[in-house]
Amino acid sequence: MDIPEQLRKKVDCVVSRSLSSEFGARGLLLSHAAYASAIADVVRSGERLLRRVVEICYADGREGVREVEFDDDQAATRIGLGLAFGSVTASLFSSPRQTDRGQAAAIEVSCAAFNLAAGLIDGLCDGTPVLGLELLRILQAVDLAGAARDRWPAGRLRSALPAPFSANPTVAFTARIIETFLDTLHAGHPGDEGAPVRDRVGALLEEALEAERRTVQHSPEVVTRNQLIEYSRQTSVLPFQIIEHLAMGAPAVASPTAGTLLGEAMWRIDDLVDLAQDVGDGALNAVLAATTSEPWSAGACDGVATLESVITSDVISLTAVEAAERLEAGLAAVSDRKGDNRAYQLFLSFVHRYAGLAPQG
Known part of the structure; x- marks a missing residue:
């Protein structure tokens, strides 16, 4: 499905602005x-x-x-x-x-x-x-x-x-x-x-x-x-949980784990960043799926109308809040165990790069 370039840029702008605002409010911008x-x-x-x-x-x-x-x-x-x-x-x-x-x-x-x-x-x-x-x-x-x-x-x-x-x-x-x-x-x-x-x-x-x-x-x-939303969540959260178990060398970790929190943050960020692309490809996107109570299929929706509706709703801003909250909680859980914050900064740099966020200031 062809999504007009102007509409893609508009969606990306709203997503970037929402994520930057929420990250900045929590000190998550480098x-x-x-x-x-x-x-x-x-x-x-x-x-x-x-x-x-x-x-x-x-x-x-x-x-x-x-x-x-x-x-x-x-x-x-x-x-x-x-x-x-x-x-x-x-x-x-x-x-x-x-x-x-x-x-x-x-x-x-x-x-x-x-x-x-x-x-x-x-x-x-x-x-x-x-x-x-x-x-x-x-x-x-x-x-x-x-x-x-x-x-x-x-x-x-x-x-x-x-x-x-x-x-x-x-x-x-x-x-x-x-x-x-x-x-x-x-x-x-x-x-x-x-x-x-x-x-x-x-x-x-x-x-x-x-x-x-x-x-x-x-x-x-x-x-x-x-x-569908839960399967989408698992594709992001389970990889973080696997790395968490490998790195900690532990078969069991207290819940909710830092890996779960970071995975849920990245799940939301990923679906926000890919909104227009997923509509164009007919791919599963949990942000879009959450906008309806009906069984959802990207391939069956009017992509342009769907994106226009999403932009005018509060779903992007609410998802950005959820992403920032979980990212902050996940990083707080792991940084408390460390004397330096280099890994914290390196991780945030990946988030910045992937989400296309400008550094602070």
């Missing part, structure tokens, strides 16, 4: 200097993590051959930032404990690789639903959740991909990233001692795959508006 410094740090972290992940992903290649060709430098930077966001999020949740250097490094890479894998799967589901749904089916068929508990043989997922499917470079790279996540998950939480964490992560992975499938697949099953 200064120009703090933002620039944080972004420089996460770019460097992304480059470092990308080199490490490529080494692990292609350890089966010829000795010394560790080069991966991306579409362009921007694509490589986006991949690196996806890894860095997983690492930064993990550093928010991590608490001092007796973990040797090798395990600590493996935990960082597992969180980074998991976040990248989740983003790649989501990108496939949004951009090419047929490919995304097929990958989700394969992941469920090979028991990804079980692989978190008991280590897979090397190359298990790649060998399960049908030949035409595996020829897609994004699918092939995603499979290697998922295998890297599983390898480093077991290295960071090994043996019987790490089994409770791996069990919990496996259970959450199972829920996350099913939630992603439900939000993409037009199932004949009767799904209410509230069920």
